[in-house]
Amino acid sequence: ATVSRAGILYINEVDVGWRPLVETWVQSRESATEKNNLPSLFDRYIEALVEMTRRGYKEVTSIRLINKVSTLIYLLEGMLPLVPEGKVTPETIESVFTFSAMWAFGGPMIIDTSGDSRKKLAEDFGSTFGVKFPKEGTCFDYLYDPTLGEHVQWQSMVPKHASVPIGMKPGETPFNELFVETVETVRITYLLDKLAKNGKYAMLVGNAGTGKTEIIKNYLNSLDKDADGMLSKNIVMSYYTSSSTLQNEMEGYIDKRSGNIFGPPMGKKMVFFIDDMNLPYVETYGTQNSIALLTQHMQYGSIFDRNDLGMRKNLVDIQYI
Numbered sequence: 001a002t003v004s005r006a007g008i009l010y011i012n013e014v015d016v017g018w019r020p021l022v023e024t025w026v027q028s029r030e031s032a033t034e035k036n037n038l039p040s041l042f043d044r045y046i047e048a049l050v051e052m053t054r055r056g057y058k059e060v061t062s063i064r065l066i067n068k069v070s071t072l073i074y075l076l077e078g079m080l081p082l083v084p085e086g087k088v089t090p091e092t093i094e095s096v097f098t099f100s101a102m103w104a105f106g107g108p109m110i111i112d113t114s115g116d117s118r119k120k121l122a123e124d125f126g127s128t129f130g131v132k133f134p135k136e137g138t139c140f141d142y143l144y145d146p147t148l149g150e151h152v153q154w155q156s157m158v159p160k161h162a163s164v165p166i167g168m169k170p171g172e173t174p175f176n177e178l179f180v181e182t183v184e185t186v187r188i189t190y191l192l193d194k195l196a197k198n199g200k201y202a203m204l205v206g207n208a209g210t211g212k213t214e215i216i217k218n219y220l221n222s223l224d225k226d227a228d229g230m231l232s233k234n235i236v237m238s239y240y241t242s243s244s245t246l247q248n249e250m251e252g253y254i255d256k257r258s259g260n261i262f263g264p265p266m267g268k269k270m271v272f273f274i275d276d277m278n279l280p281y282v283e284t285y286g287t288q289n290s291i292a293l294l295t296q297h298m299q300y301g302s303i304f305d306r307n308d309l310g311m312r313k314n315l316v317d318i319q320y321i
Contacts, residue, residue, distance in 0.1 A: 018046065018069040025073050034080065037090045041097045042069075045129070049105050052124050057117045059108040060205045068104045075100035078194030082146040092149060098132045099144040103191060106140065108205075141183075143190065154183045157190075179218050185211065189219050192321065196271060197228065201298070201320050203277075216273055216321055223271075231264050232271040241280045243293040244306060254315065263316040270318045294320065 022042050029035055050065060079096050080088075102125060109117035122138035133139040134151055142151040158181050165172045179185075188204065192215075195202045204212040220232040233253045235246070254262050254270060264270035280288045297303050297315055305311040 013064065013066060018066050021066065021069060022073070031080075031088055033088045033090070034093060037093050038076075038097070041094060045097070045101050048128055049101060052128055053105055053121065057120065058110055058112065058114060059117070060110045061108065063108050071107070072097075072100050072104035074195055074198065074200045075103060075191070077200075078198050079144075079146050083149075084147060087149055092146070095132070095144045095149075095151075096146055098129070102139050107191075140187075143187075154187050157186050158183055179214060185215050185218070188215050192216070192219050196230070196319065196321060199269065199319055203321070213275055216275075220271060220273060220321075225268065229267060230269045230271055232273060234273045234275060236275045237277055237279045237290065239279055239281050241290045243289040246290040246293055247303060247306065250315075250318075254318070257316075260311060261314045261316060263318060268317065271321055272318065273321050 019042075022039070026035055026038050026042075029038070046069065076096065079100065080093070083092055083096065102121075106118055106121045106125075109121055111118060118140055119138055122133075122140060125139055126133070133142050137153075141154060143154055143157070144150075145152045161180055164178075166175055166178065168174060192202055196219075204216065206212055217234070220234075223230045223232065225231055235249055237246075250272065251262070253272075254264055256262050257266070274294070277291065280290045282288055293303060297318070298320070301316070302312040302314045305313055
C-alpha cells in the first residue's frame with residue numbers, strides 16, 4: 001500500500017531481463033545491416049556468457065547482468081560508427097561485438113593469488129564460441145580496430161618513450177608528473193575514450209597504487225576543449241565529503257543557463273572526475289550521502305536547490321568518471 005501511494009514500481013530484474021533494453025536499442029540503429037545482425041548476436045552470446053562465467057570467476061566488484069549488457073551496448077555505440085562505409089558486413093559487426101562483449105564481461109575480472117580470471121575467460125571464450133581472436137596470447141592482448149577491419153596487438157600501440165630532463169629547474173619535468181605508457185594504460189585509455197566521448201560514465205576499480213588516478217588525469221589532459229568540446233574538473237573525495245560540500249564544489253564549476261537549467265558553457269560537456277569515491281563516511285543505515293547525490297543526478301538529471309527545496313536544478317551536459 002505504501003509503495004503504490006508513493007507511485008513507485010518495483011521491477012524485478014529477473015522477470016524483465018535484458019532483452020527489452022537490447023530490443024529498444026537495436027531499433028534506434030540506422031544501419032539496416034546492424035538491425036538485421038545484432039539481435040542474433042545478443043541471442044547467441046549473452047546467455048552463453050552468463051552460463052560460462054557463473055562459477056569459478058572472481059570480479060573486482062559485483063556487477064549485475066543488465067549493467068554488463070549496458071556496457072556492451074555503450075562500447076558498440078563507440079566503435080560501430082568507426083567502421084568505414086561499405087565495410088559494414090555481418091563479419092565486421094560480429095568482430096566488434098565479440099571485442100565489446102569480451103570487455104563488458106571480462107573487464108571486471110581480476111587476477112589475484114586465487115587465480116587469473118581473465119586468462120580463464122579468454123580460454124573459455126575460445127572454446128565456447130570458436131576462435132575469434134589471434135591464437136597468440138589472450139583476447140585481452142588484442143584490439144579489434146574497426147577502421148582497419150583487423151585485430152591489432154595493444155603492444156604495437158604503446159608509444160615509444162621519449163626521455164625528458166627530470167628535475168625542478170626550468171625546462172625540466174617534476175618526477176611525479178612523469179607518465180610512461182604501458183599496454184595496460186593504452187588499453188584502459190582506449191576504452192575510457194570510447195565511453196566518455198559518447199557521454200557515458202566509467203569507473204576504474206582497483207587497489208591503491210595501480211595508477212587509476214594517473215590514467216584518468218592523463219586522458220582528461222589529452223582532451224581538446226575545442227575539438228572534443230569537453231571540459232574536465234577533478235573532485236577528490238575524503239571521509240568528510242558530504243552531499244552539500246560535493247554539491248557546492250560541483251556548482252562552482254557550472255553556470256546558470258536559463259530558468260532552472262545549469263551546466264557548462266553552451267556547446268561544451270563537463271566531465272567530473274570523482275577520485276577516491278569510496279572514502280566518504282558511511283552513515284548509520286549504510287548510505288554515503290555524497291554518493292547518493294551523484295546517484296540522484298544520474299537517475300533523475302536534477303538535484304535540489306539547498307536554499308529553496310521547491311526548486312530542482314536540472315544539471316545538463318555533465319558526466320562522471
